[in-house]
Amino acid sequence: MRLINEEWLNGQRIVMLEPRRLAARAAARRLASLIGQEPGELVGYQTRDERRIGPNTRIEVVTEGILTRRLQNDPELPGIGLVIFDEVHERNLPTDVGLALCLDARKNLRSDLRVLAMSATADTDRFAKLLGDGEPAPIISSVGRQHPVDITWAPPGKQQRLDDAVADVTMRALRENAGDILVFLPGIGEINRVQQALERSVAPDTDVYPLAGALSLADQDRALAPSPAGRRRVVLSTDIAETSLTVNGVSVVVDAGQARVPRYDPRTGMTRLTTIPTSRASAEQRAGRAGRLGPGVAYRLWSKLEHTTRRSHLDPEITQVDLSGFALELAAWGTPLAELSFADRPPEAAYKQGIELLQMLGGLDHEEKLTDTGRRMLAAPVHPRLAHMVTSAHPRDHGLACVIAALLDDRDVMRGRPDE
Known part of the structure; x- marks a missing residue:
């Protein structure tokens, strides 16, 4: 928010890229709330199917496709002084493309255009070199508040389905801990099946909510809203809650240890979503969501030995x-x-x-x-x-x-x- 008053911005707008629609909406709401406003005033957002930008908007939070189309339509990005790329560690292909086009526009058309990359886990030296003009760009580090998180290893039985194992471990977490629980699952199908299993078993004072980009805006808002007094909640989420947004009130994480990522399928000649084990870096990010408010607990549905064999980071798209x-x-x-x-x-x-x-x-x-x-x-x-x-x-x-x-x-x- 302070950047909009920088002299070098010269009254121009800031565009911030978020890789997901839900994250774009959440980021715009959060920024607007800091100055007591709603999205569409000083801070706005635009996704493929929603636009909340007004005549006085100075900060625009957009998704990947929106930025790429703007660049293709007018590479000079008139009226924009800073482009921020959030979550660059995810290494999504559209983000890499947008960053490359922005850097090319800065090199050949807009020497005054500033580019900022933000990440929780990225290789800072690599991105500093990429963004630098002849020499590495400056690196700014911020240490967030993080409380200790105890790790509990809870691999499923040999014949147990992952969905059933996640439901069992979540019920165990409800019995052993207080507070709200955030459960990471690879996709909406697994979320639906685990939700059905939990709703048959949880106590009357516990609500179960799904959270995924494919859900309606009302369902997404319901999952992100704080629990009413005297009630607990279990939020079943894709990796969208890993770094892109914060689910408030969480002190326990249950991690299925899988993610759904794009991979080339030679049978169709196209990219399809494939379920693979998460990386160690991803597991650390997920566990950290339990330590935002105080000491927390993370249940991982794989063994400590298997954890040592997992990749440190996933390959870029x-x-x-x-x-x-x-x-x-x-x-x-x-x-x-x-x-x-x-x-x-x-x-x-x-x-x-x-x-x-x-x-x-x-x-x-x-x-x-x-x-x-x-x-x-x-x-x-x-x-x-x-x-x-x-x-x-x-x-x-x-x-x-x-x-x-x-x-x-x-x-x-x-x-x-x-x-x-």
């Missing part, structure tokens, strides 16, 4: 996913890949494969230049294969093409149906 959408964005931007700055370079073979797919679909010509078809594909927020289907469909079949694209986009939606 740019090295693991299909890059055809990435190649389409770069073709629209116009700067050669070799001249853009990334914390990790994309694999050459995967990038070439993305180019070849776009040429086959007609999105790029033989010189790898963007075509009219490619521009239409770029406007559809789905994989290029699906974007081509939607933009090329006969008007009579356009609705059907959109439905098929939504189903094939694999955003964990179908897993979230309670009657699945």
Whole structure:
């Protein structure tokens, strides 16, 4: 909030990138509350399906796609003096793309544009070098309040389903501790199944709430609201509560130890969500959520021995996913890949494969230049294969093409149906 009064900003706006819609809304609400306002006044936010920005807004919290579209529409970012990238440690591909485009715009068009990267766990030296102009950018460290958290190892039985094990450990945590409980699960399907199991077992004074980006705004707000006096709550969340937002009142964490991440699927030639074990860094972040208010407890559904074999950090998306959408964005931007700055370079073979797919679909010509078809594909927020289907469909079949694209986009939606 203090940055808006800096002389170098010269009355321009600040844009802050959040990787998730729920996090963007929560961040804007939190910033606005610090000055006794609601989003849409000095602080606003914009996501794909919601916009709360007014004529006096100076700080705009936006999601990844919003920033990329602004850059593609006007690379000079007029009226914007600072772009903040939050949660850069997550290494999402859209964040890496947005950062690369911002740095390129600063280099060639806007030498006065300031770029700030924020993270709880990122490799600070790497990002300082990436953001620096000839020499590493300054690093500012802040030590938050953190109380000790006791770790309890609670691996499931050999024949026990993860959902059942999580429900059992959560009931154990309710018996052994006071306060609210935050449970980390890989996706909305697991959340629904654990919620059903817990609601059959918890005491009458305990509420069970799901928390995920796929839920309605009302359901999300309900999960984040403090518990009424005399009641406890269990919040079942995806990794969105790991660092992007804070669930108040939590003193106990139950961690299933899994995350759903994008990975390239050679069978379909597209990226799909895959469930994998979390990294040690992620486990530490999750456990830390129990130590915000006072000493806490974290139950991990794996063994201490297994913990030592887990990766310290997960691989960045740019090295693991299909890059055809990435190649389409770069073709629209116009700067050669070799001249853009990334914390990790994309694999050459995967990038070439993305180019070849776009040429086959007609999105790029033989010189790898963007075509009219490619521009239409770029406007559809789905994989290029699906974007081509939607933009090329006969008007009579356009609705059907959109439905098929939504189903094939694999955003964990179908897993979230309670009657699945």
